[in-house]
Amino acid sequence: MPKNFIAAPHRVMFFGGAVQTLLVMLWWLFELSTRYLWPQYTVAWPLFPTAIHSWLLLFGMLPFFFFGFLMTTFPRWMAGHEIPPQRFVPAFAFMFAGVLLFYAGLFFGRVLLLLADISLLTGWAIGLYALLRVLLDTRPGDKRHTVVLFIAFLIGWMALASFLLWQLSDRHALLQFSLRAALWGFVLPVFTTVAHRMIPFFTNSALQQDVPRPFWPWWTILASSLAHGVLEFFNLSAWLWLADVPLAISALTLTYLWGFRRSFSNPLLAVLHVGYAWLGIAMLMFAAQSLWLLLQGGYIWGLAPLHALTLGCYATIIIGMGTRVTLGHSGLPFVIDTRVKLMFAGMQGVAMVRIAADLLPVNSGYGYLLAALGWLACFGPWAWRYLPAYWRPRADGQPG
Numbered sequence: 001m002p003k004n005f006i007a008a009p010h011r012v013m014f015f016g017g018a019v020q021t022l023l024v025m026l027w028w029l030f031e032l033s034t035r036y037l038w039p040q041y042t043v044a045w046p047l048f049p050t051a052i053h054s055w056l057l058l059f060g061m062l063p064f065f066f067f068g069f070l071m072t073t074f075p076r077w078m079a080g081h082e083i084p085p086q087r088f089v090p091a092f093a094f095m096f097a098g099v100l101l102f103y104a105g106l107f108f109g110r111v112l113l114l115l116a117d118i119s120l121l122t123g124w125a126i127g128l129y130a131l132l133r134v135l136l137d138t139r140p141g142d143k144r145h146t147v148v149l150f151i152a153f154l155i156g157w158m159a160l161a162s163f164l165l166w167q168l169s170d171r172h173a174l175l176q177f178s179l180r181a182a183l184w185g186f187v188l189p190v191f192t193t194v195a196h197r198m199i200p201f202f203t204n205s206a207l208q209q210d211v212p213r214p215f216w217p218w219w220t221i222l223a224s225s226l227a228h229g230v231l232e233f234f235n236l237s238a239w240l241w242l243a244d245v246p247l248a249i250s251a252l253t254l255t256y257l258w259g260f261r262r263s264f265s266n267p268l269l270a271v272l273h274v275g276y277a278w279l280g281i282a283m284l285m286f287a288a289q290s291l292w293l294l295l296q297g298g299y300i301w302g303l304a305p306l307h308a309l310t311l312g313c314y315a316t317i318i319i320g321m322g323t324r325v326t327l328g329h330s331g332l333p334f335v336i337d338t339r340v341k342l343m344f345a346g347m348q349g350v351a352m353v354r355i356a357a358d359l360l361p362v363n364s365g366y367g368y369l370l371a372a373l374g375w376l377a378c379f380g381p382w383a384w385r386y387l388p389a390y391w392r393p394r395a396d397g398q399p400g
Helices: 009-035 050-061 062-079 087-108 110-138 146-167 172-209 216-233 241-255 267-296 304-328 338-359 365-389
Strands: none
Touching: 009 050, 009 062, 009 087, 009 304, 050 062, 050 087, 050 172, 062 087, 062 110, 062 146, 062 172, 062 216, 087 304, 087 338, 110 146, 146 172, 146 304, 146 338, 172 216, 172 241, 172 267, 172 304, 216 241, 216 267, 241 365, 267 338, 304 338, 304 365
């Protein structure tokens, strides 16, 4: 591999994540188009389309960004040694090969899908070992965030293993466990833990203001997220509000304490604050839907709360964190231009379109298609702009 490309873990991992932001939605756009516009071209996929969509996002895209960020920050948070290429390059190679095998398996058979899972699990395990070595080799100190993140990654690995077992056994409970564990035991804990560790730090640095970082909302969010996943797994959706209300209150409390309104004086910082604000909004929607199900029966909003969480919160934070890390570790100034601002604003529109598709009494299929196109319109220019930074030398001449 080129020397510059493997000079730092964020380069290879963010490359994989950036490529996946395009490939996952190109496949989904193709699937939606054959479903709603040209049914005569519908493909008989080897797995449920929704399972494929979930795999590609939860296991095939987000982990690249997660590993790229944490392999860079773990040593800095704990004053440890940088993770060497001998550990992060094989992790990336197995993970990226797994993703490519998964796409091939969609068209050429289930055996390739199984090999994709095994390859991704192998790369994930190598990445986990790299993070574990940092945890074990550094001096004792405040490692609450890093320990929680490592446990979340273990849950994510087990969720992917469960997906593999579902493919082998066709036991639906394994698929349900896989998706719930991935979303509520892995992805949400990672996002909220990184946010709890970094948003106050970035806000302090950018605005020169003392921003509080209480721990009780963070612990509440973690516990509530796990509780939500357990309740969903046991089909107790009418009682999800018991977990979702405290999660929403805690997330909105942090949004307020961290200075949501003040953040708009710094556009790159505002992206992170807006993304995190979506977490509280999404969980209020989940809570309202659960209460309606308990009191009246039926789902009133469909998947709207889920997409408020995934498109509003997760995609926006990926934009903010991905841009910040790419700029900072490429020796470029922390300044975003009009195109990146438009991308951020566009992603808010994508989230609203996808939410509206489930709320408005119209043909929702066109809303799904419009949201997928909007995603590509946002992440396409972002990938075009920042992908070259992963194989070029740093602009400031520094190593890394």
